[in-house]
Amino acid sequence: MIIELDVDNIASAVQNQLDACVDPFTVLEALTKGMDEVGRRYETNEYFLAELVLAGETMKEAFAILKPHLTTSNADARTQIIAATVRGDNHDIGKNILSTMLLSAGIDVIDLGMDCPADKIVQAVKGSGAKVVALSCLLTMTMREISTVDKALRDAGLRDDVKLIVGGAPLNMAIAKELGADDYGADAIDGVRRIKALLEV
């Protein structure tokens, strides 16, 4: 139902599965497979951004029903990363779709929202022990904030413990590295792949 982007009926379908005593992790696995297929279709131009985002919305509906049924011990095992749109920038489509794709890939996201100052990111890294910070930036005039976050993490003595990955309209791998990032995701699908590699999961 993820592949069909059936956002209106996915919640009841998940509930029906749970009522029929299907293991919640089996349901999650099916949803994840659906998201993987959506990702594949996106990469082959069968689906486009709107379908990718709608699949994310469908996943969120399903996950809201499913989450309370995923046992605590397994939920704790999920890895956390931090995502934010840099200070001065109020664009979040890319960050949000990345967060949803990560959710289905078994990675929880501490989403610090848009226009996020570097010190808030530093505090979140300290508080969570997250090993990856994913930054989004759409504007040429805000991309220097990536360097500010890099420096703030260095000043806090945290930079060696955390990987910085970035994405957004004005960036490419060369600019990302120049600004102090470790990696660059060309889109949400690529971002998930690279974050998994950075986390070695």
Add this chain to the structure above:
Amino acid sequence: MEHYGIPTGGGLTSGISALKYLPFKDRIANWAVSNQKFLAKGYTDYYEFLRRVKIDIGISLVTHTQRKIIKGGIIDEFGRIMKFEEYEGDGTIITAYHGGYLKNFEEYESWIRPDPHEPKRLAAYLAGKEVQEQMNNEILSVPAIGGMMEPSWEAFGFERFSRILGHPKQAKKVFDDNGELALELTKILADHGAELILIWDDYGFKNGPFMSPKSFRTYVFPWLKRICVEAHKRGSKILLHSDGDLMLLFDDIVDCGVDALNPIEPTTANPEYDIFKLKEKYGDKITFVGNISPVMLAEGTISEIEDYSKKLIQELAPGGGYIFSSGHSINPAITVDRWEAVMRVREKYGTYPIQAS
């Protein structure tokens, strides 16, 4: 603006400050945007600034006016939450999109649609023309109207819009409403002598179109085609603005009859979305406007900026069909010396006959 001898604080900044203290602010703001004389006063400084910066085209804003004033910004007539932000570097005020006001299709249906026949539409266009004439036509005033894609999704935000798109009847209603508005406005503006009309839209982003080409063909392009036909019937031309990699939509855009396309974004992820290759393929069918990279303007060296600007003029301008312009915007991260480097190249190489490279 101070650098060019135009006093700051006369336009948006003082307007925002004043509105904080005014009673009946929605009514006063609506009066302001409906009054040709008041609008012309605003355009005078704006166009004079453009003239001094050596930009030839200024816009007059026919749509996108405020519906409601909120803390730090407005909700515009399409239902977009727009906030005034100050760029730390130099204090420039930027109007930035902060999400959609409408939560679902039901809310959309109860939202009063922008009316193309409101007097403020024509007032904005005529105010721009009035100032153009006062300036001996040194600036071309181009009326700008909302297109089909951006007003459709930004009224909701992309997540909610994707849900609307999952319901074809709802999607068709939203796109048709915006198409009808743009078509009616095109007819009105063209009937009043607009030479060029800017369809202010966005079809894509750095990785491709916002939705499938099939959806564009269903919901957007039939309107775009009608807009071009009606404009051409009346002797007007259509300039379409859309960021992003439009490779998969390019043939359709050309087939619709669009006369000129801006900005041919130079920093997409697609190396084939290249203005030099596109000009070779489509140069006899459409005029290209733009492509000076905002990233290069902000981050590159002056000589890189000069070399690329020169290349754009020398390779694209011979024979016509190219308007030298930014590949997105001249944003506040771009310092005056960098912009002036671009204008020096334009002055040196941008006059016909174009010197060969």
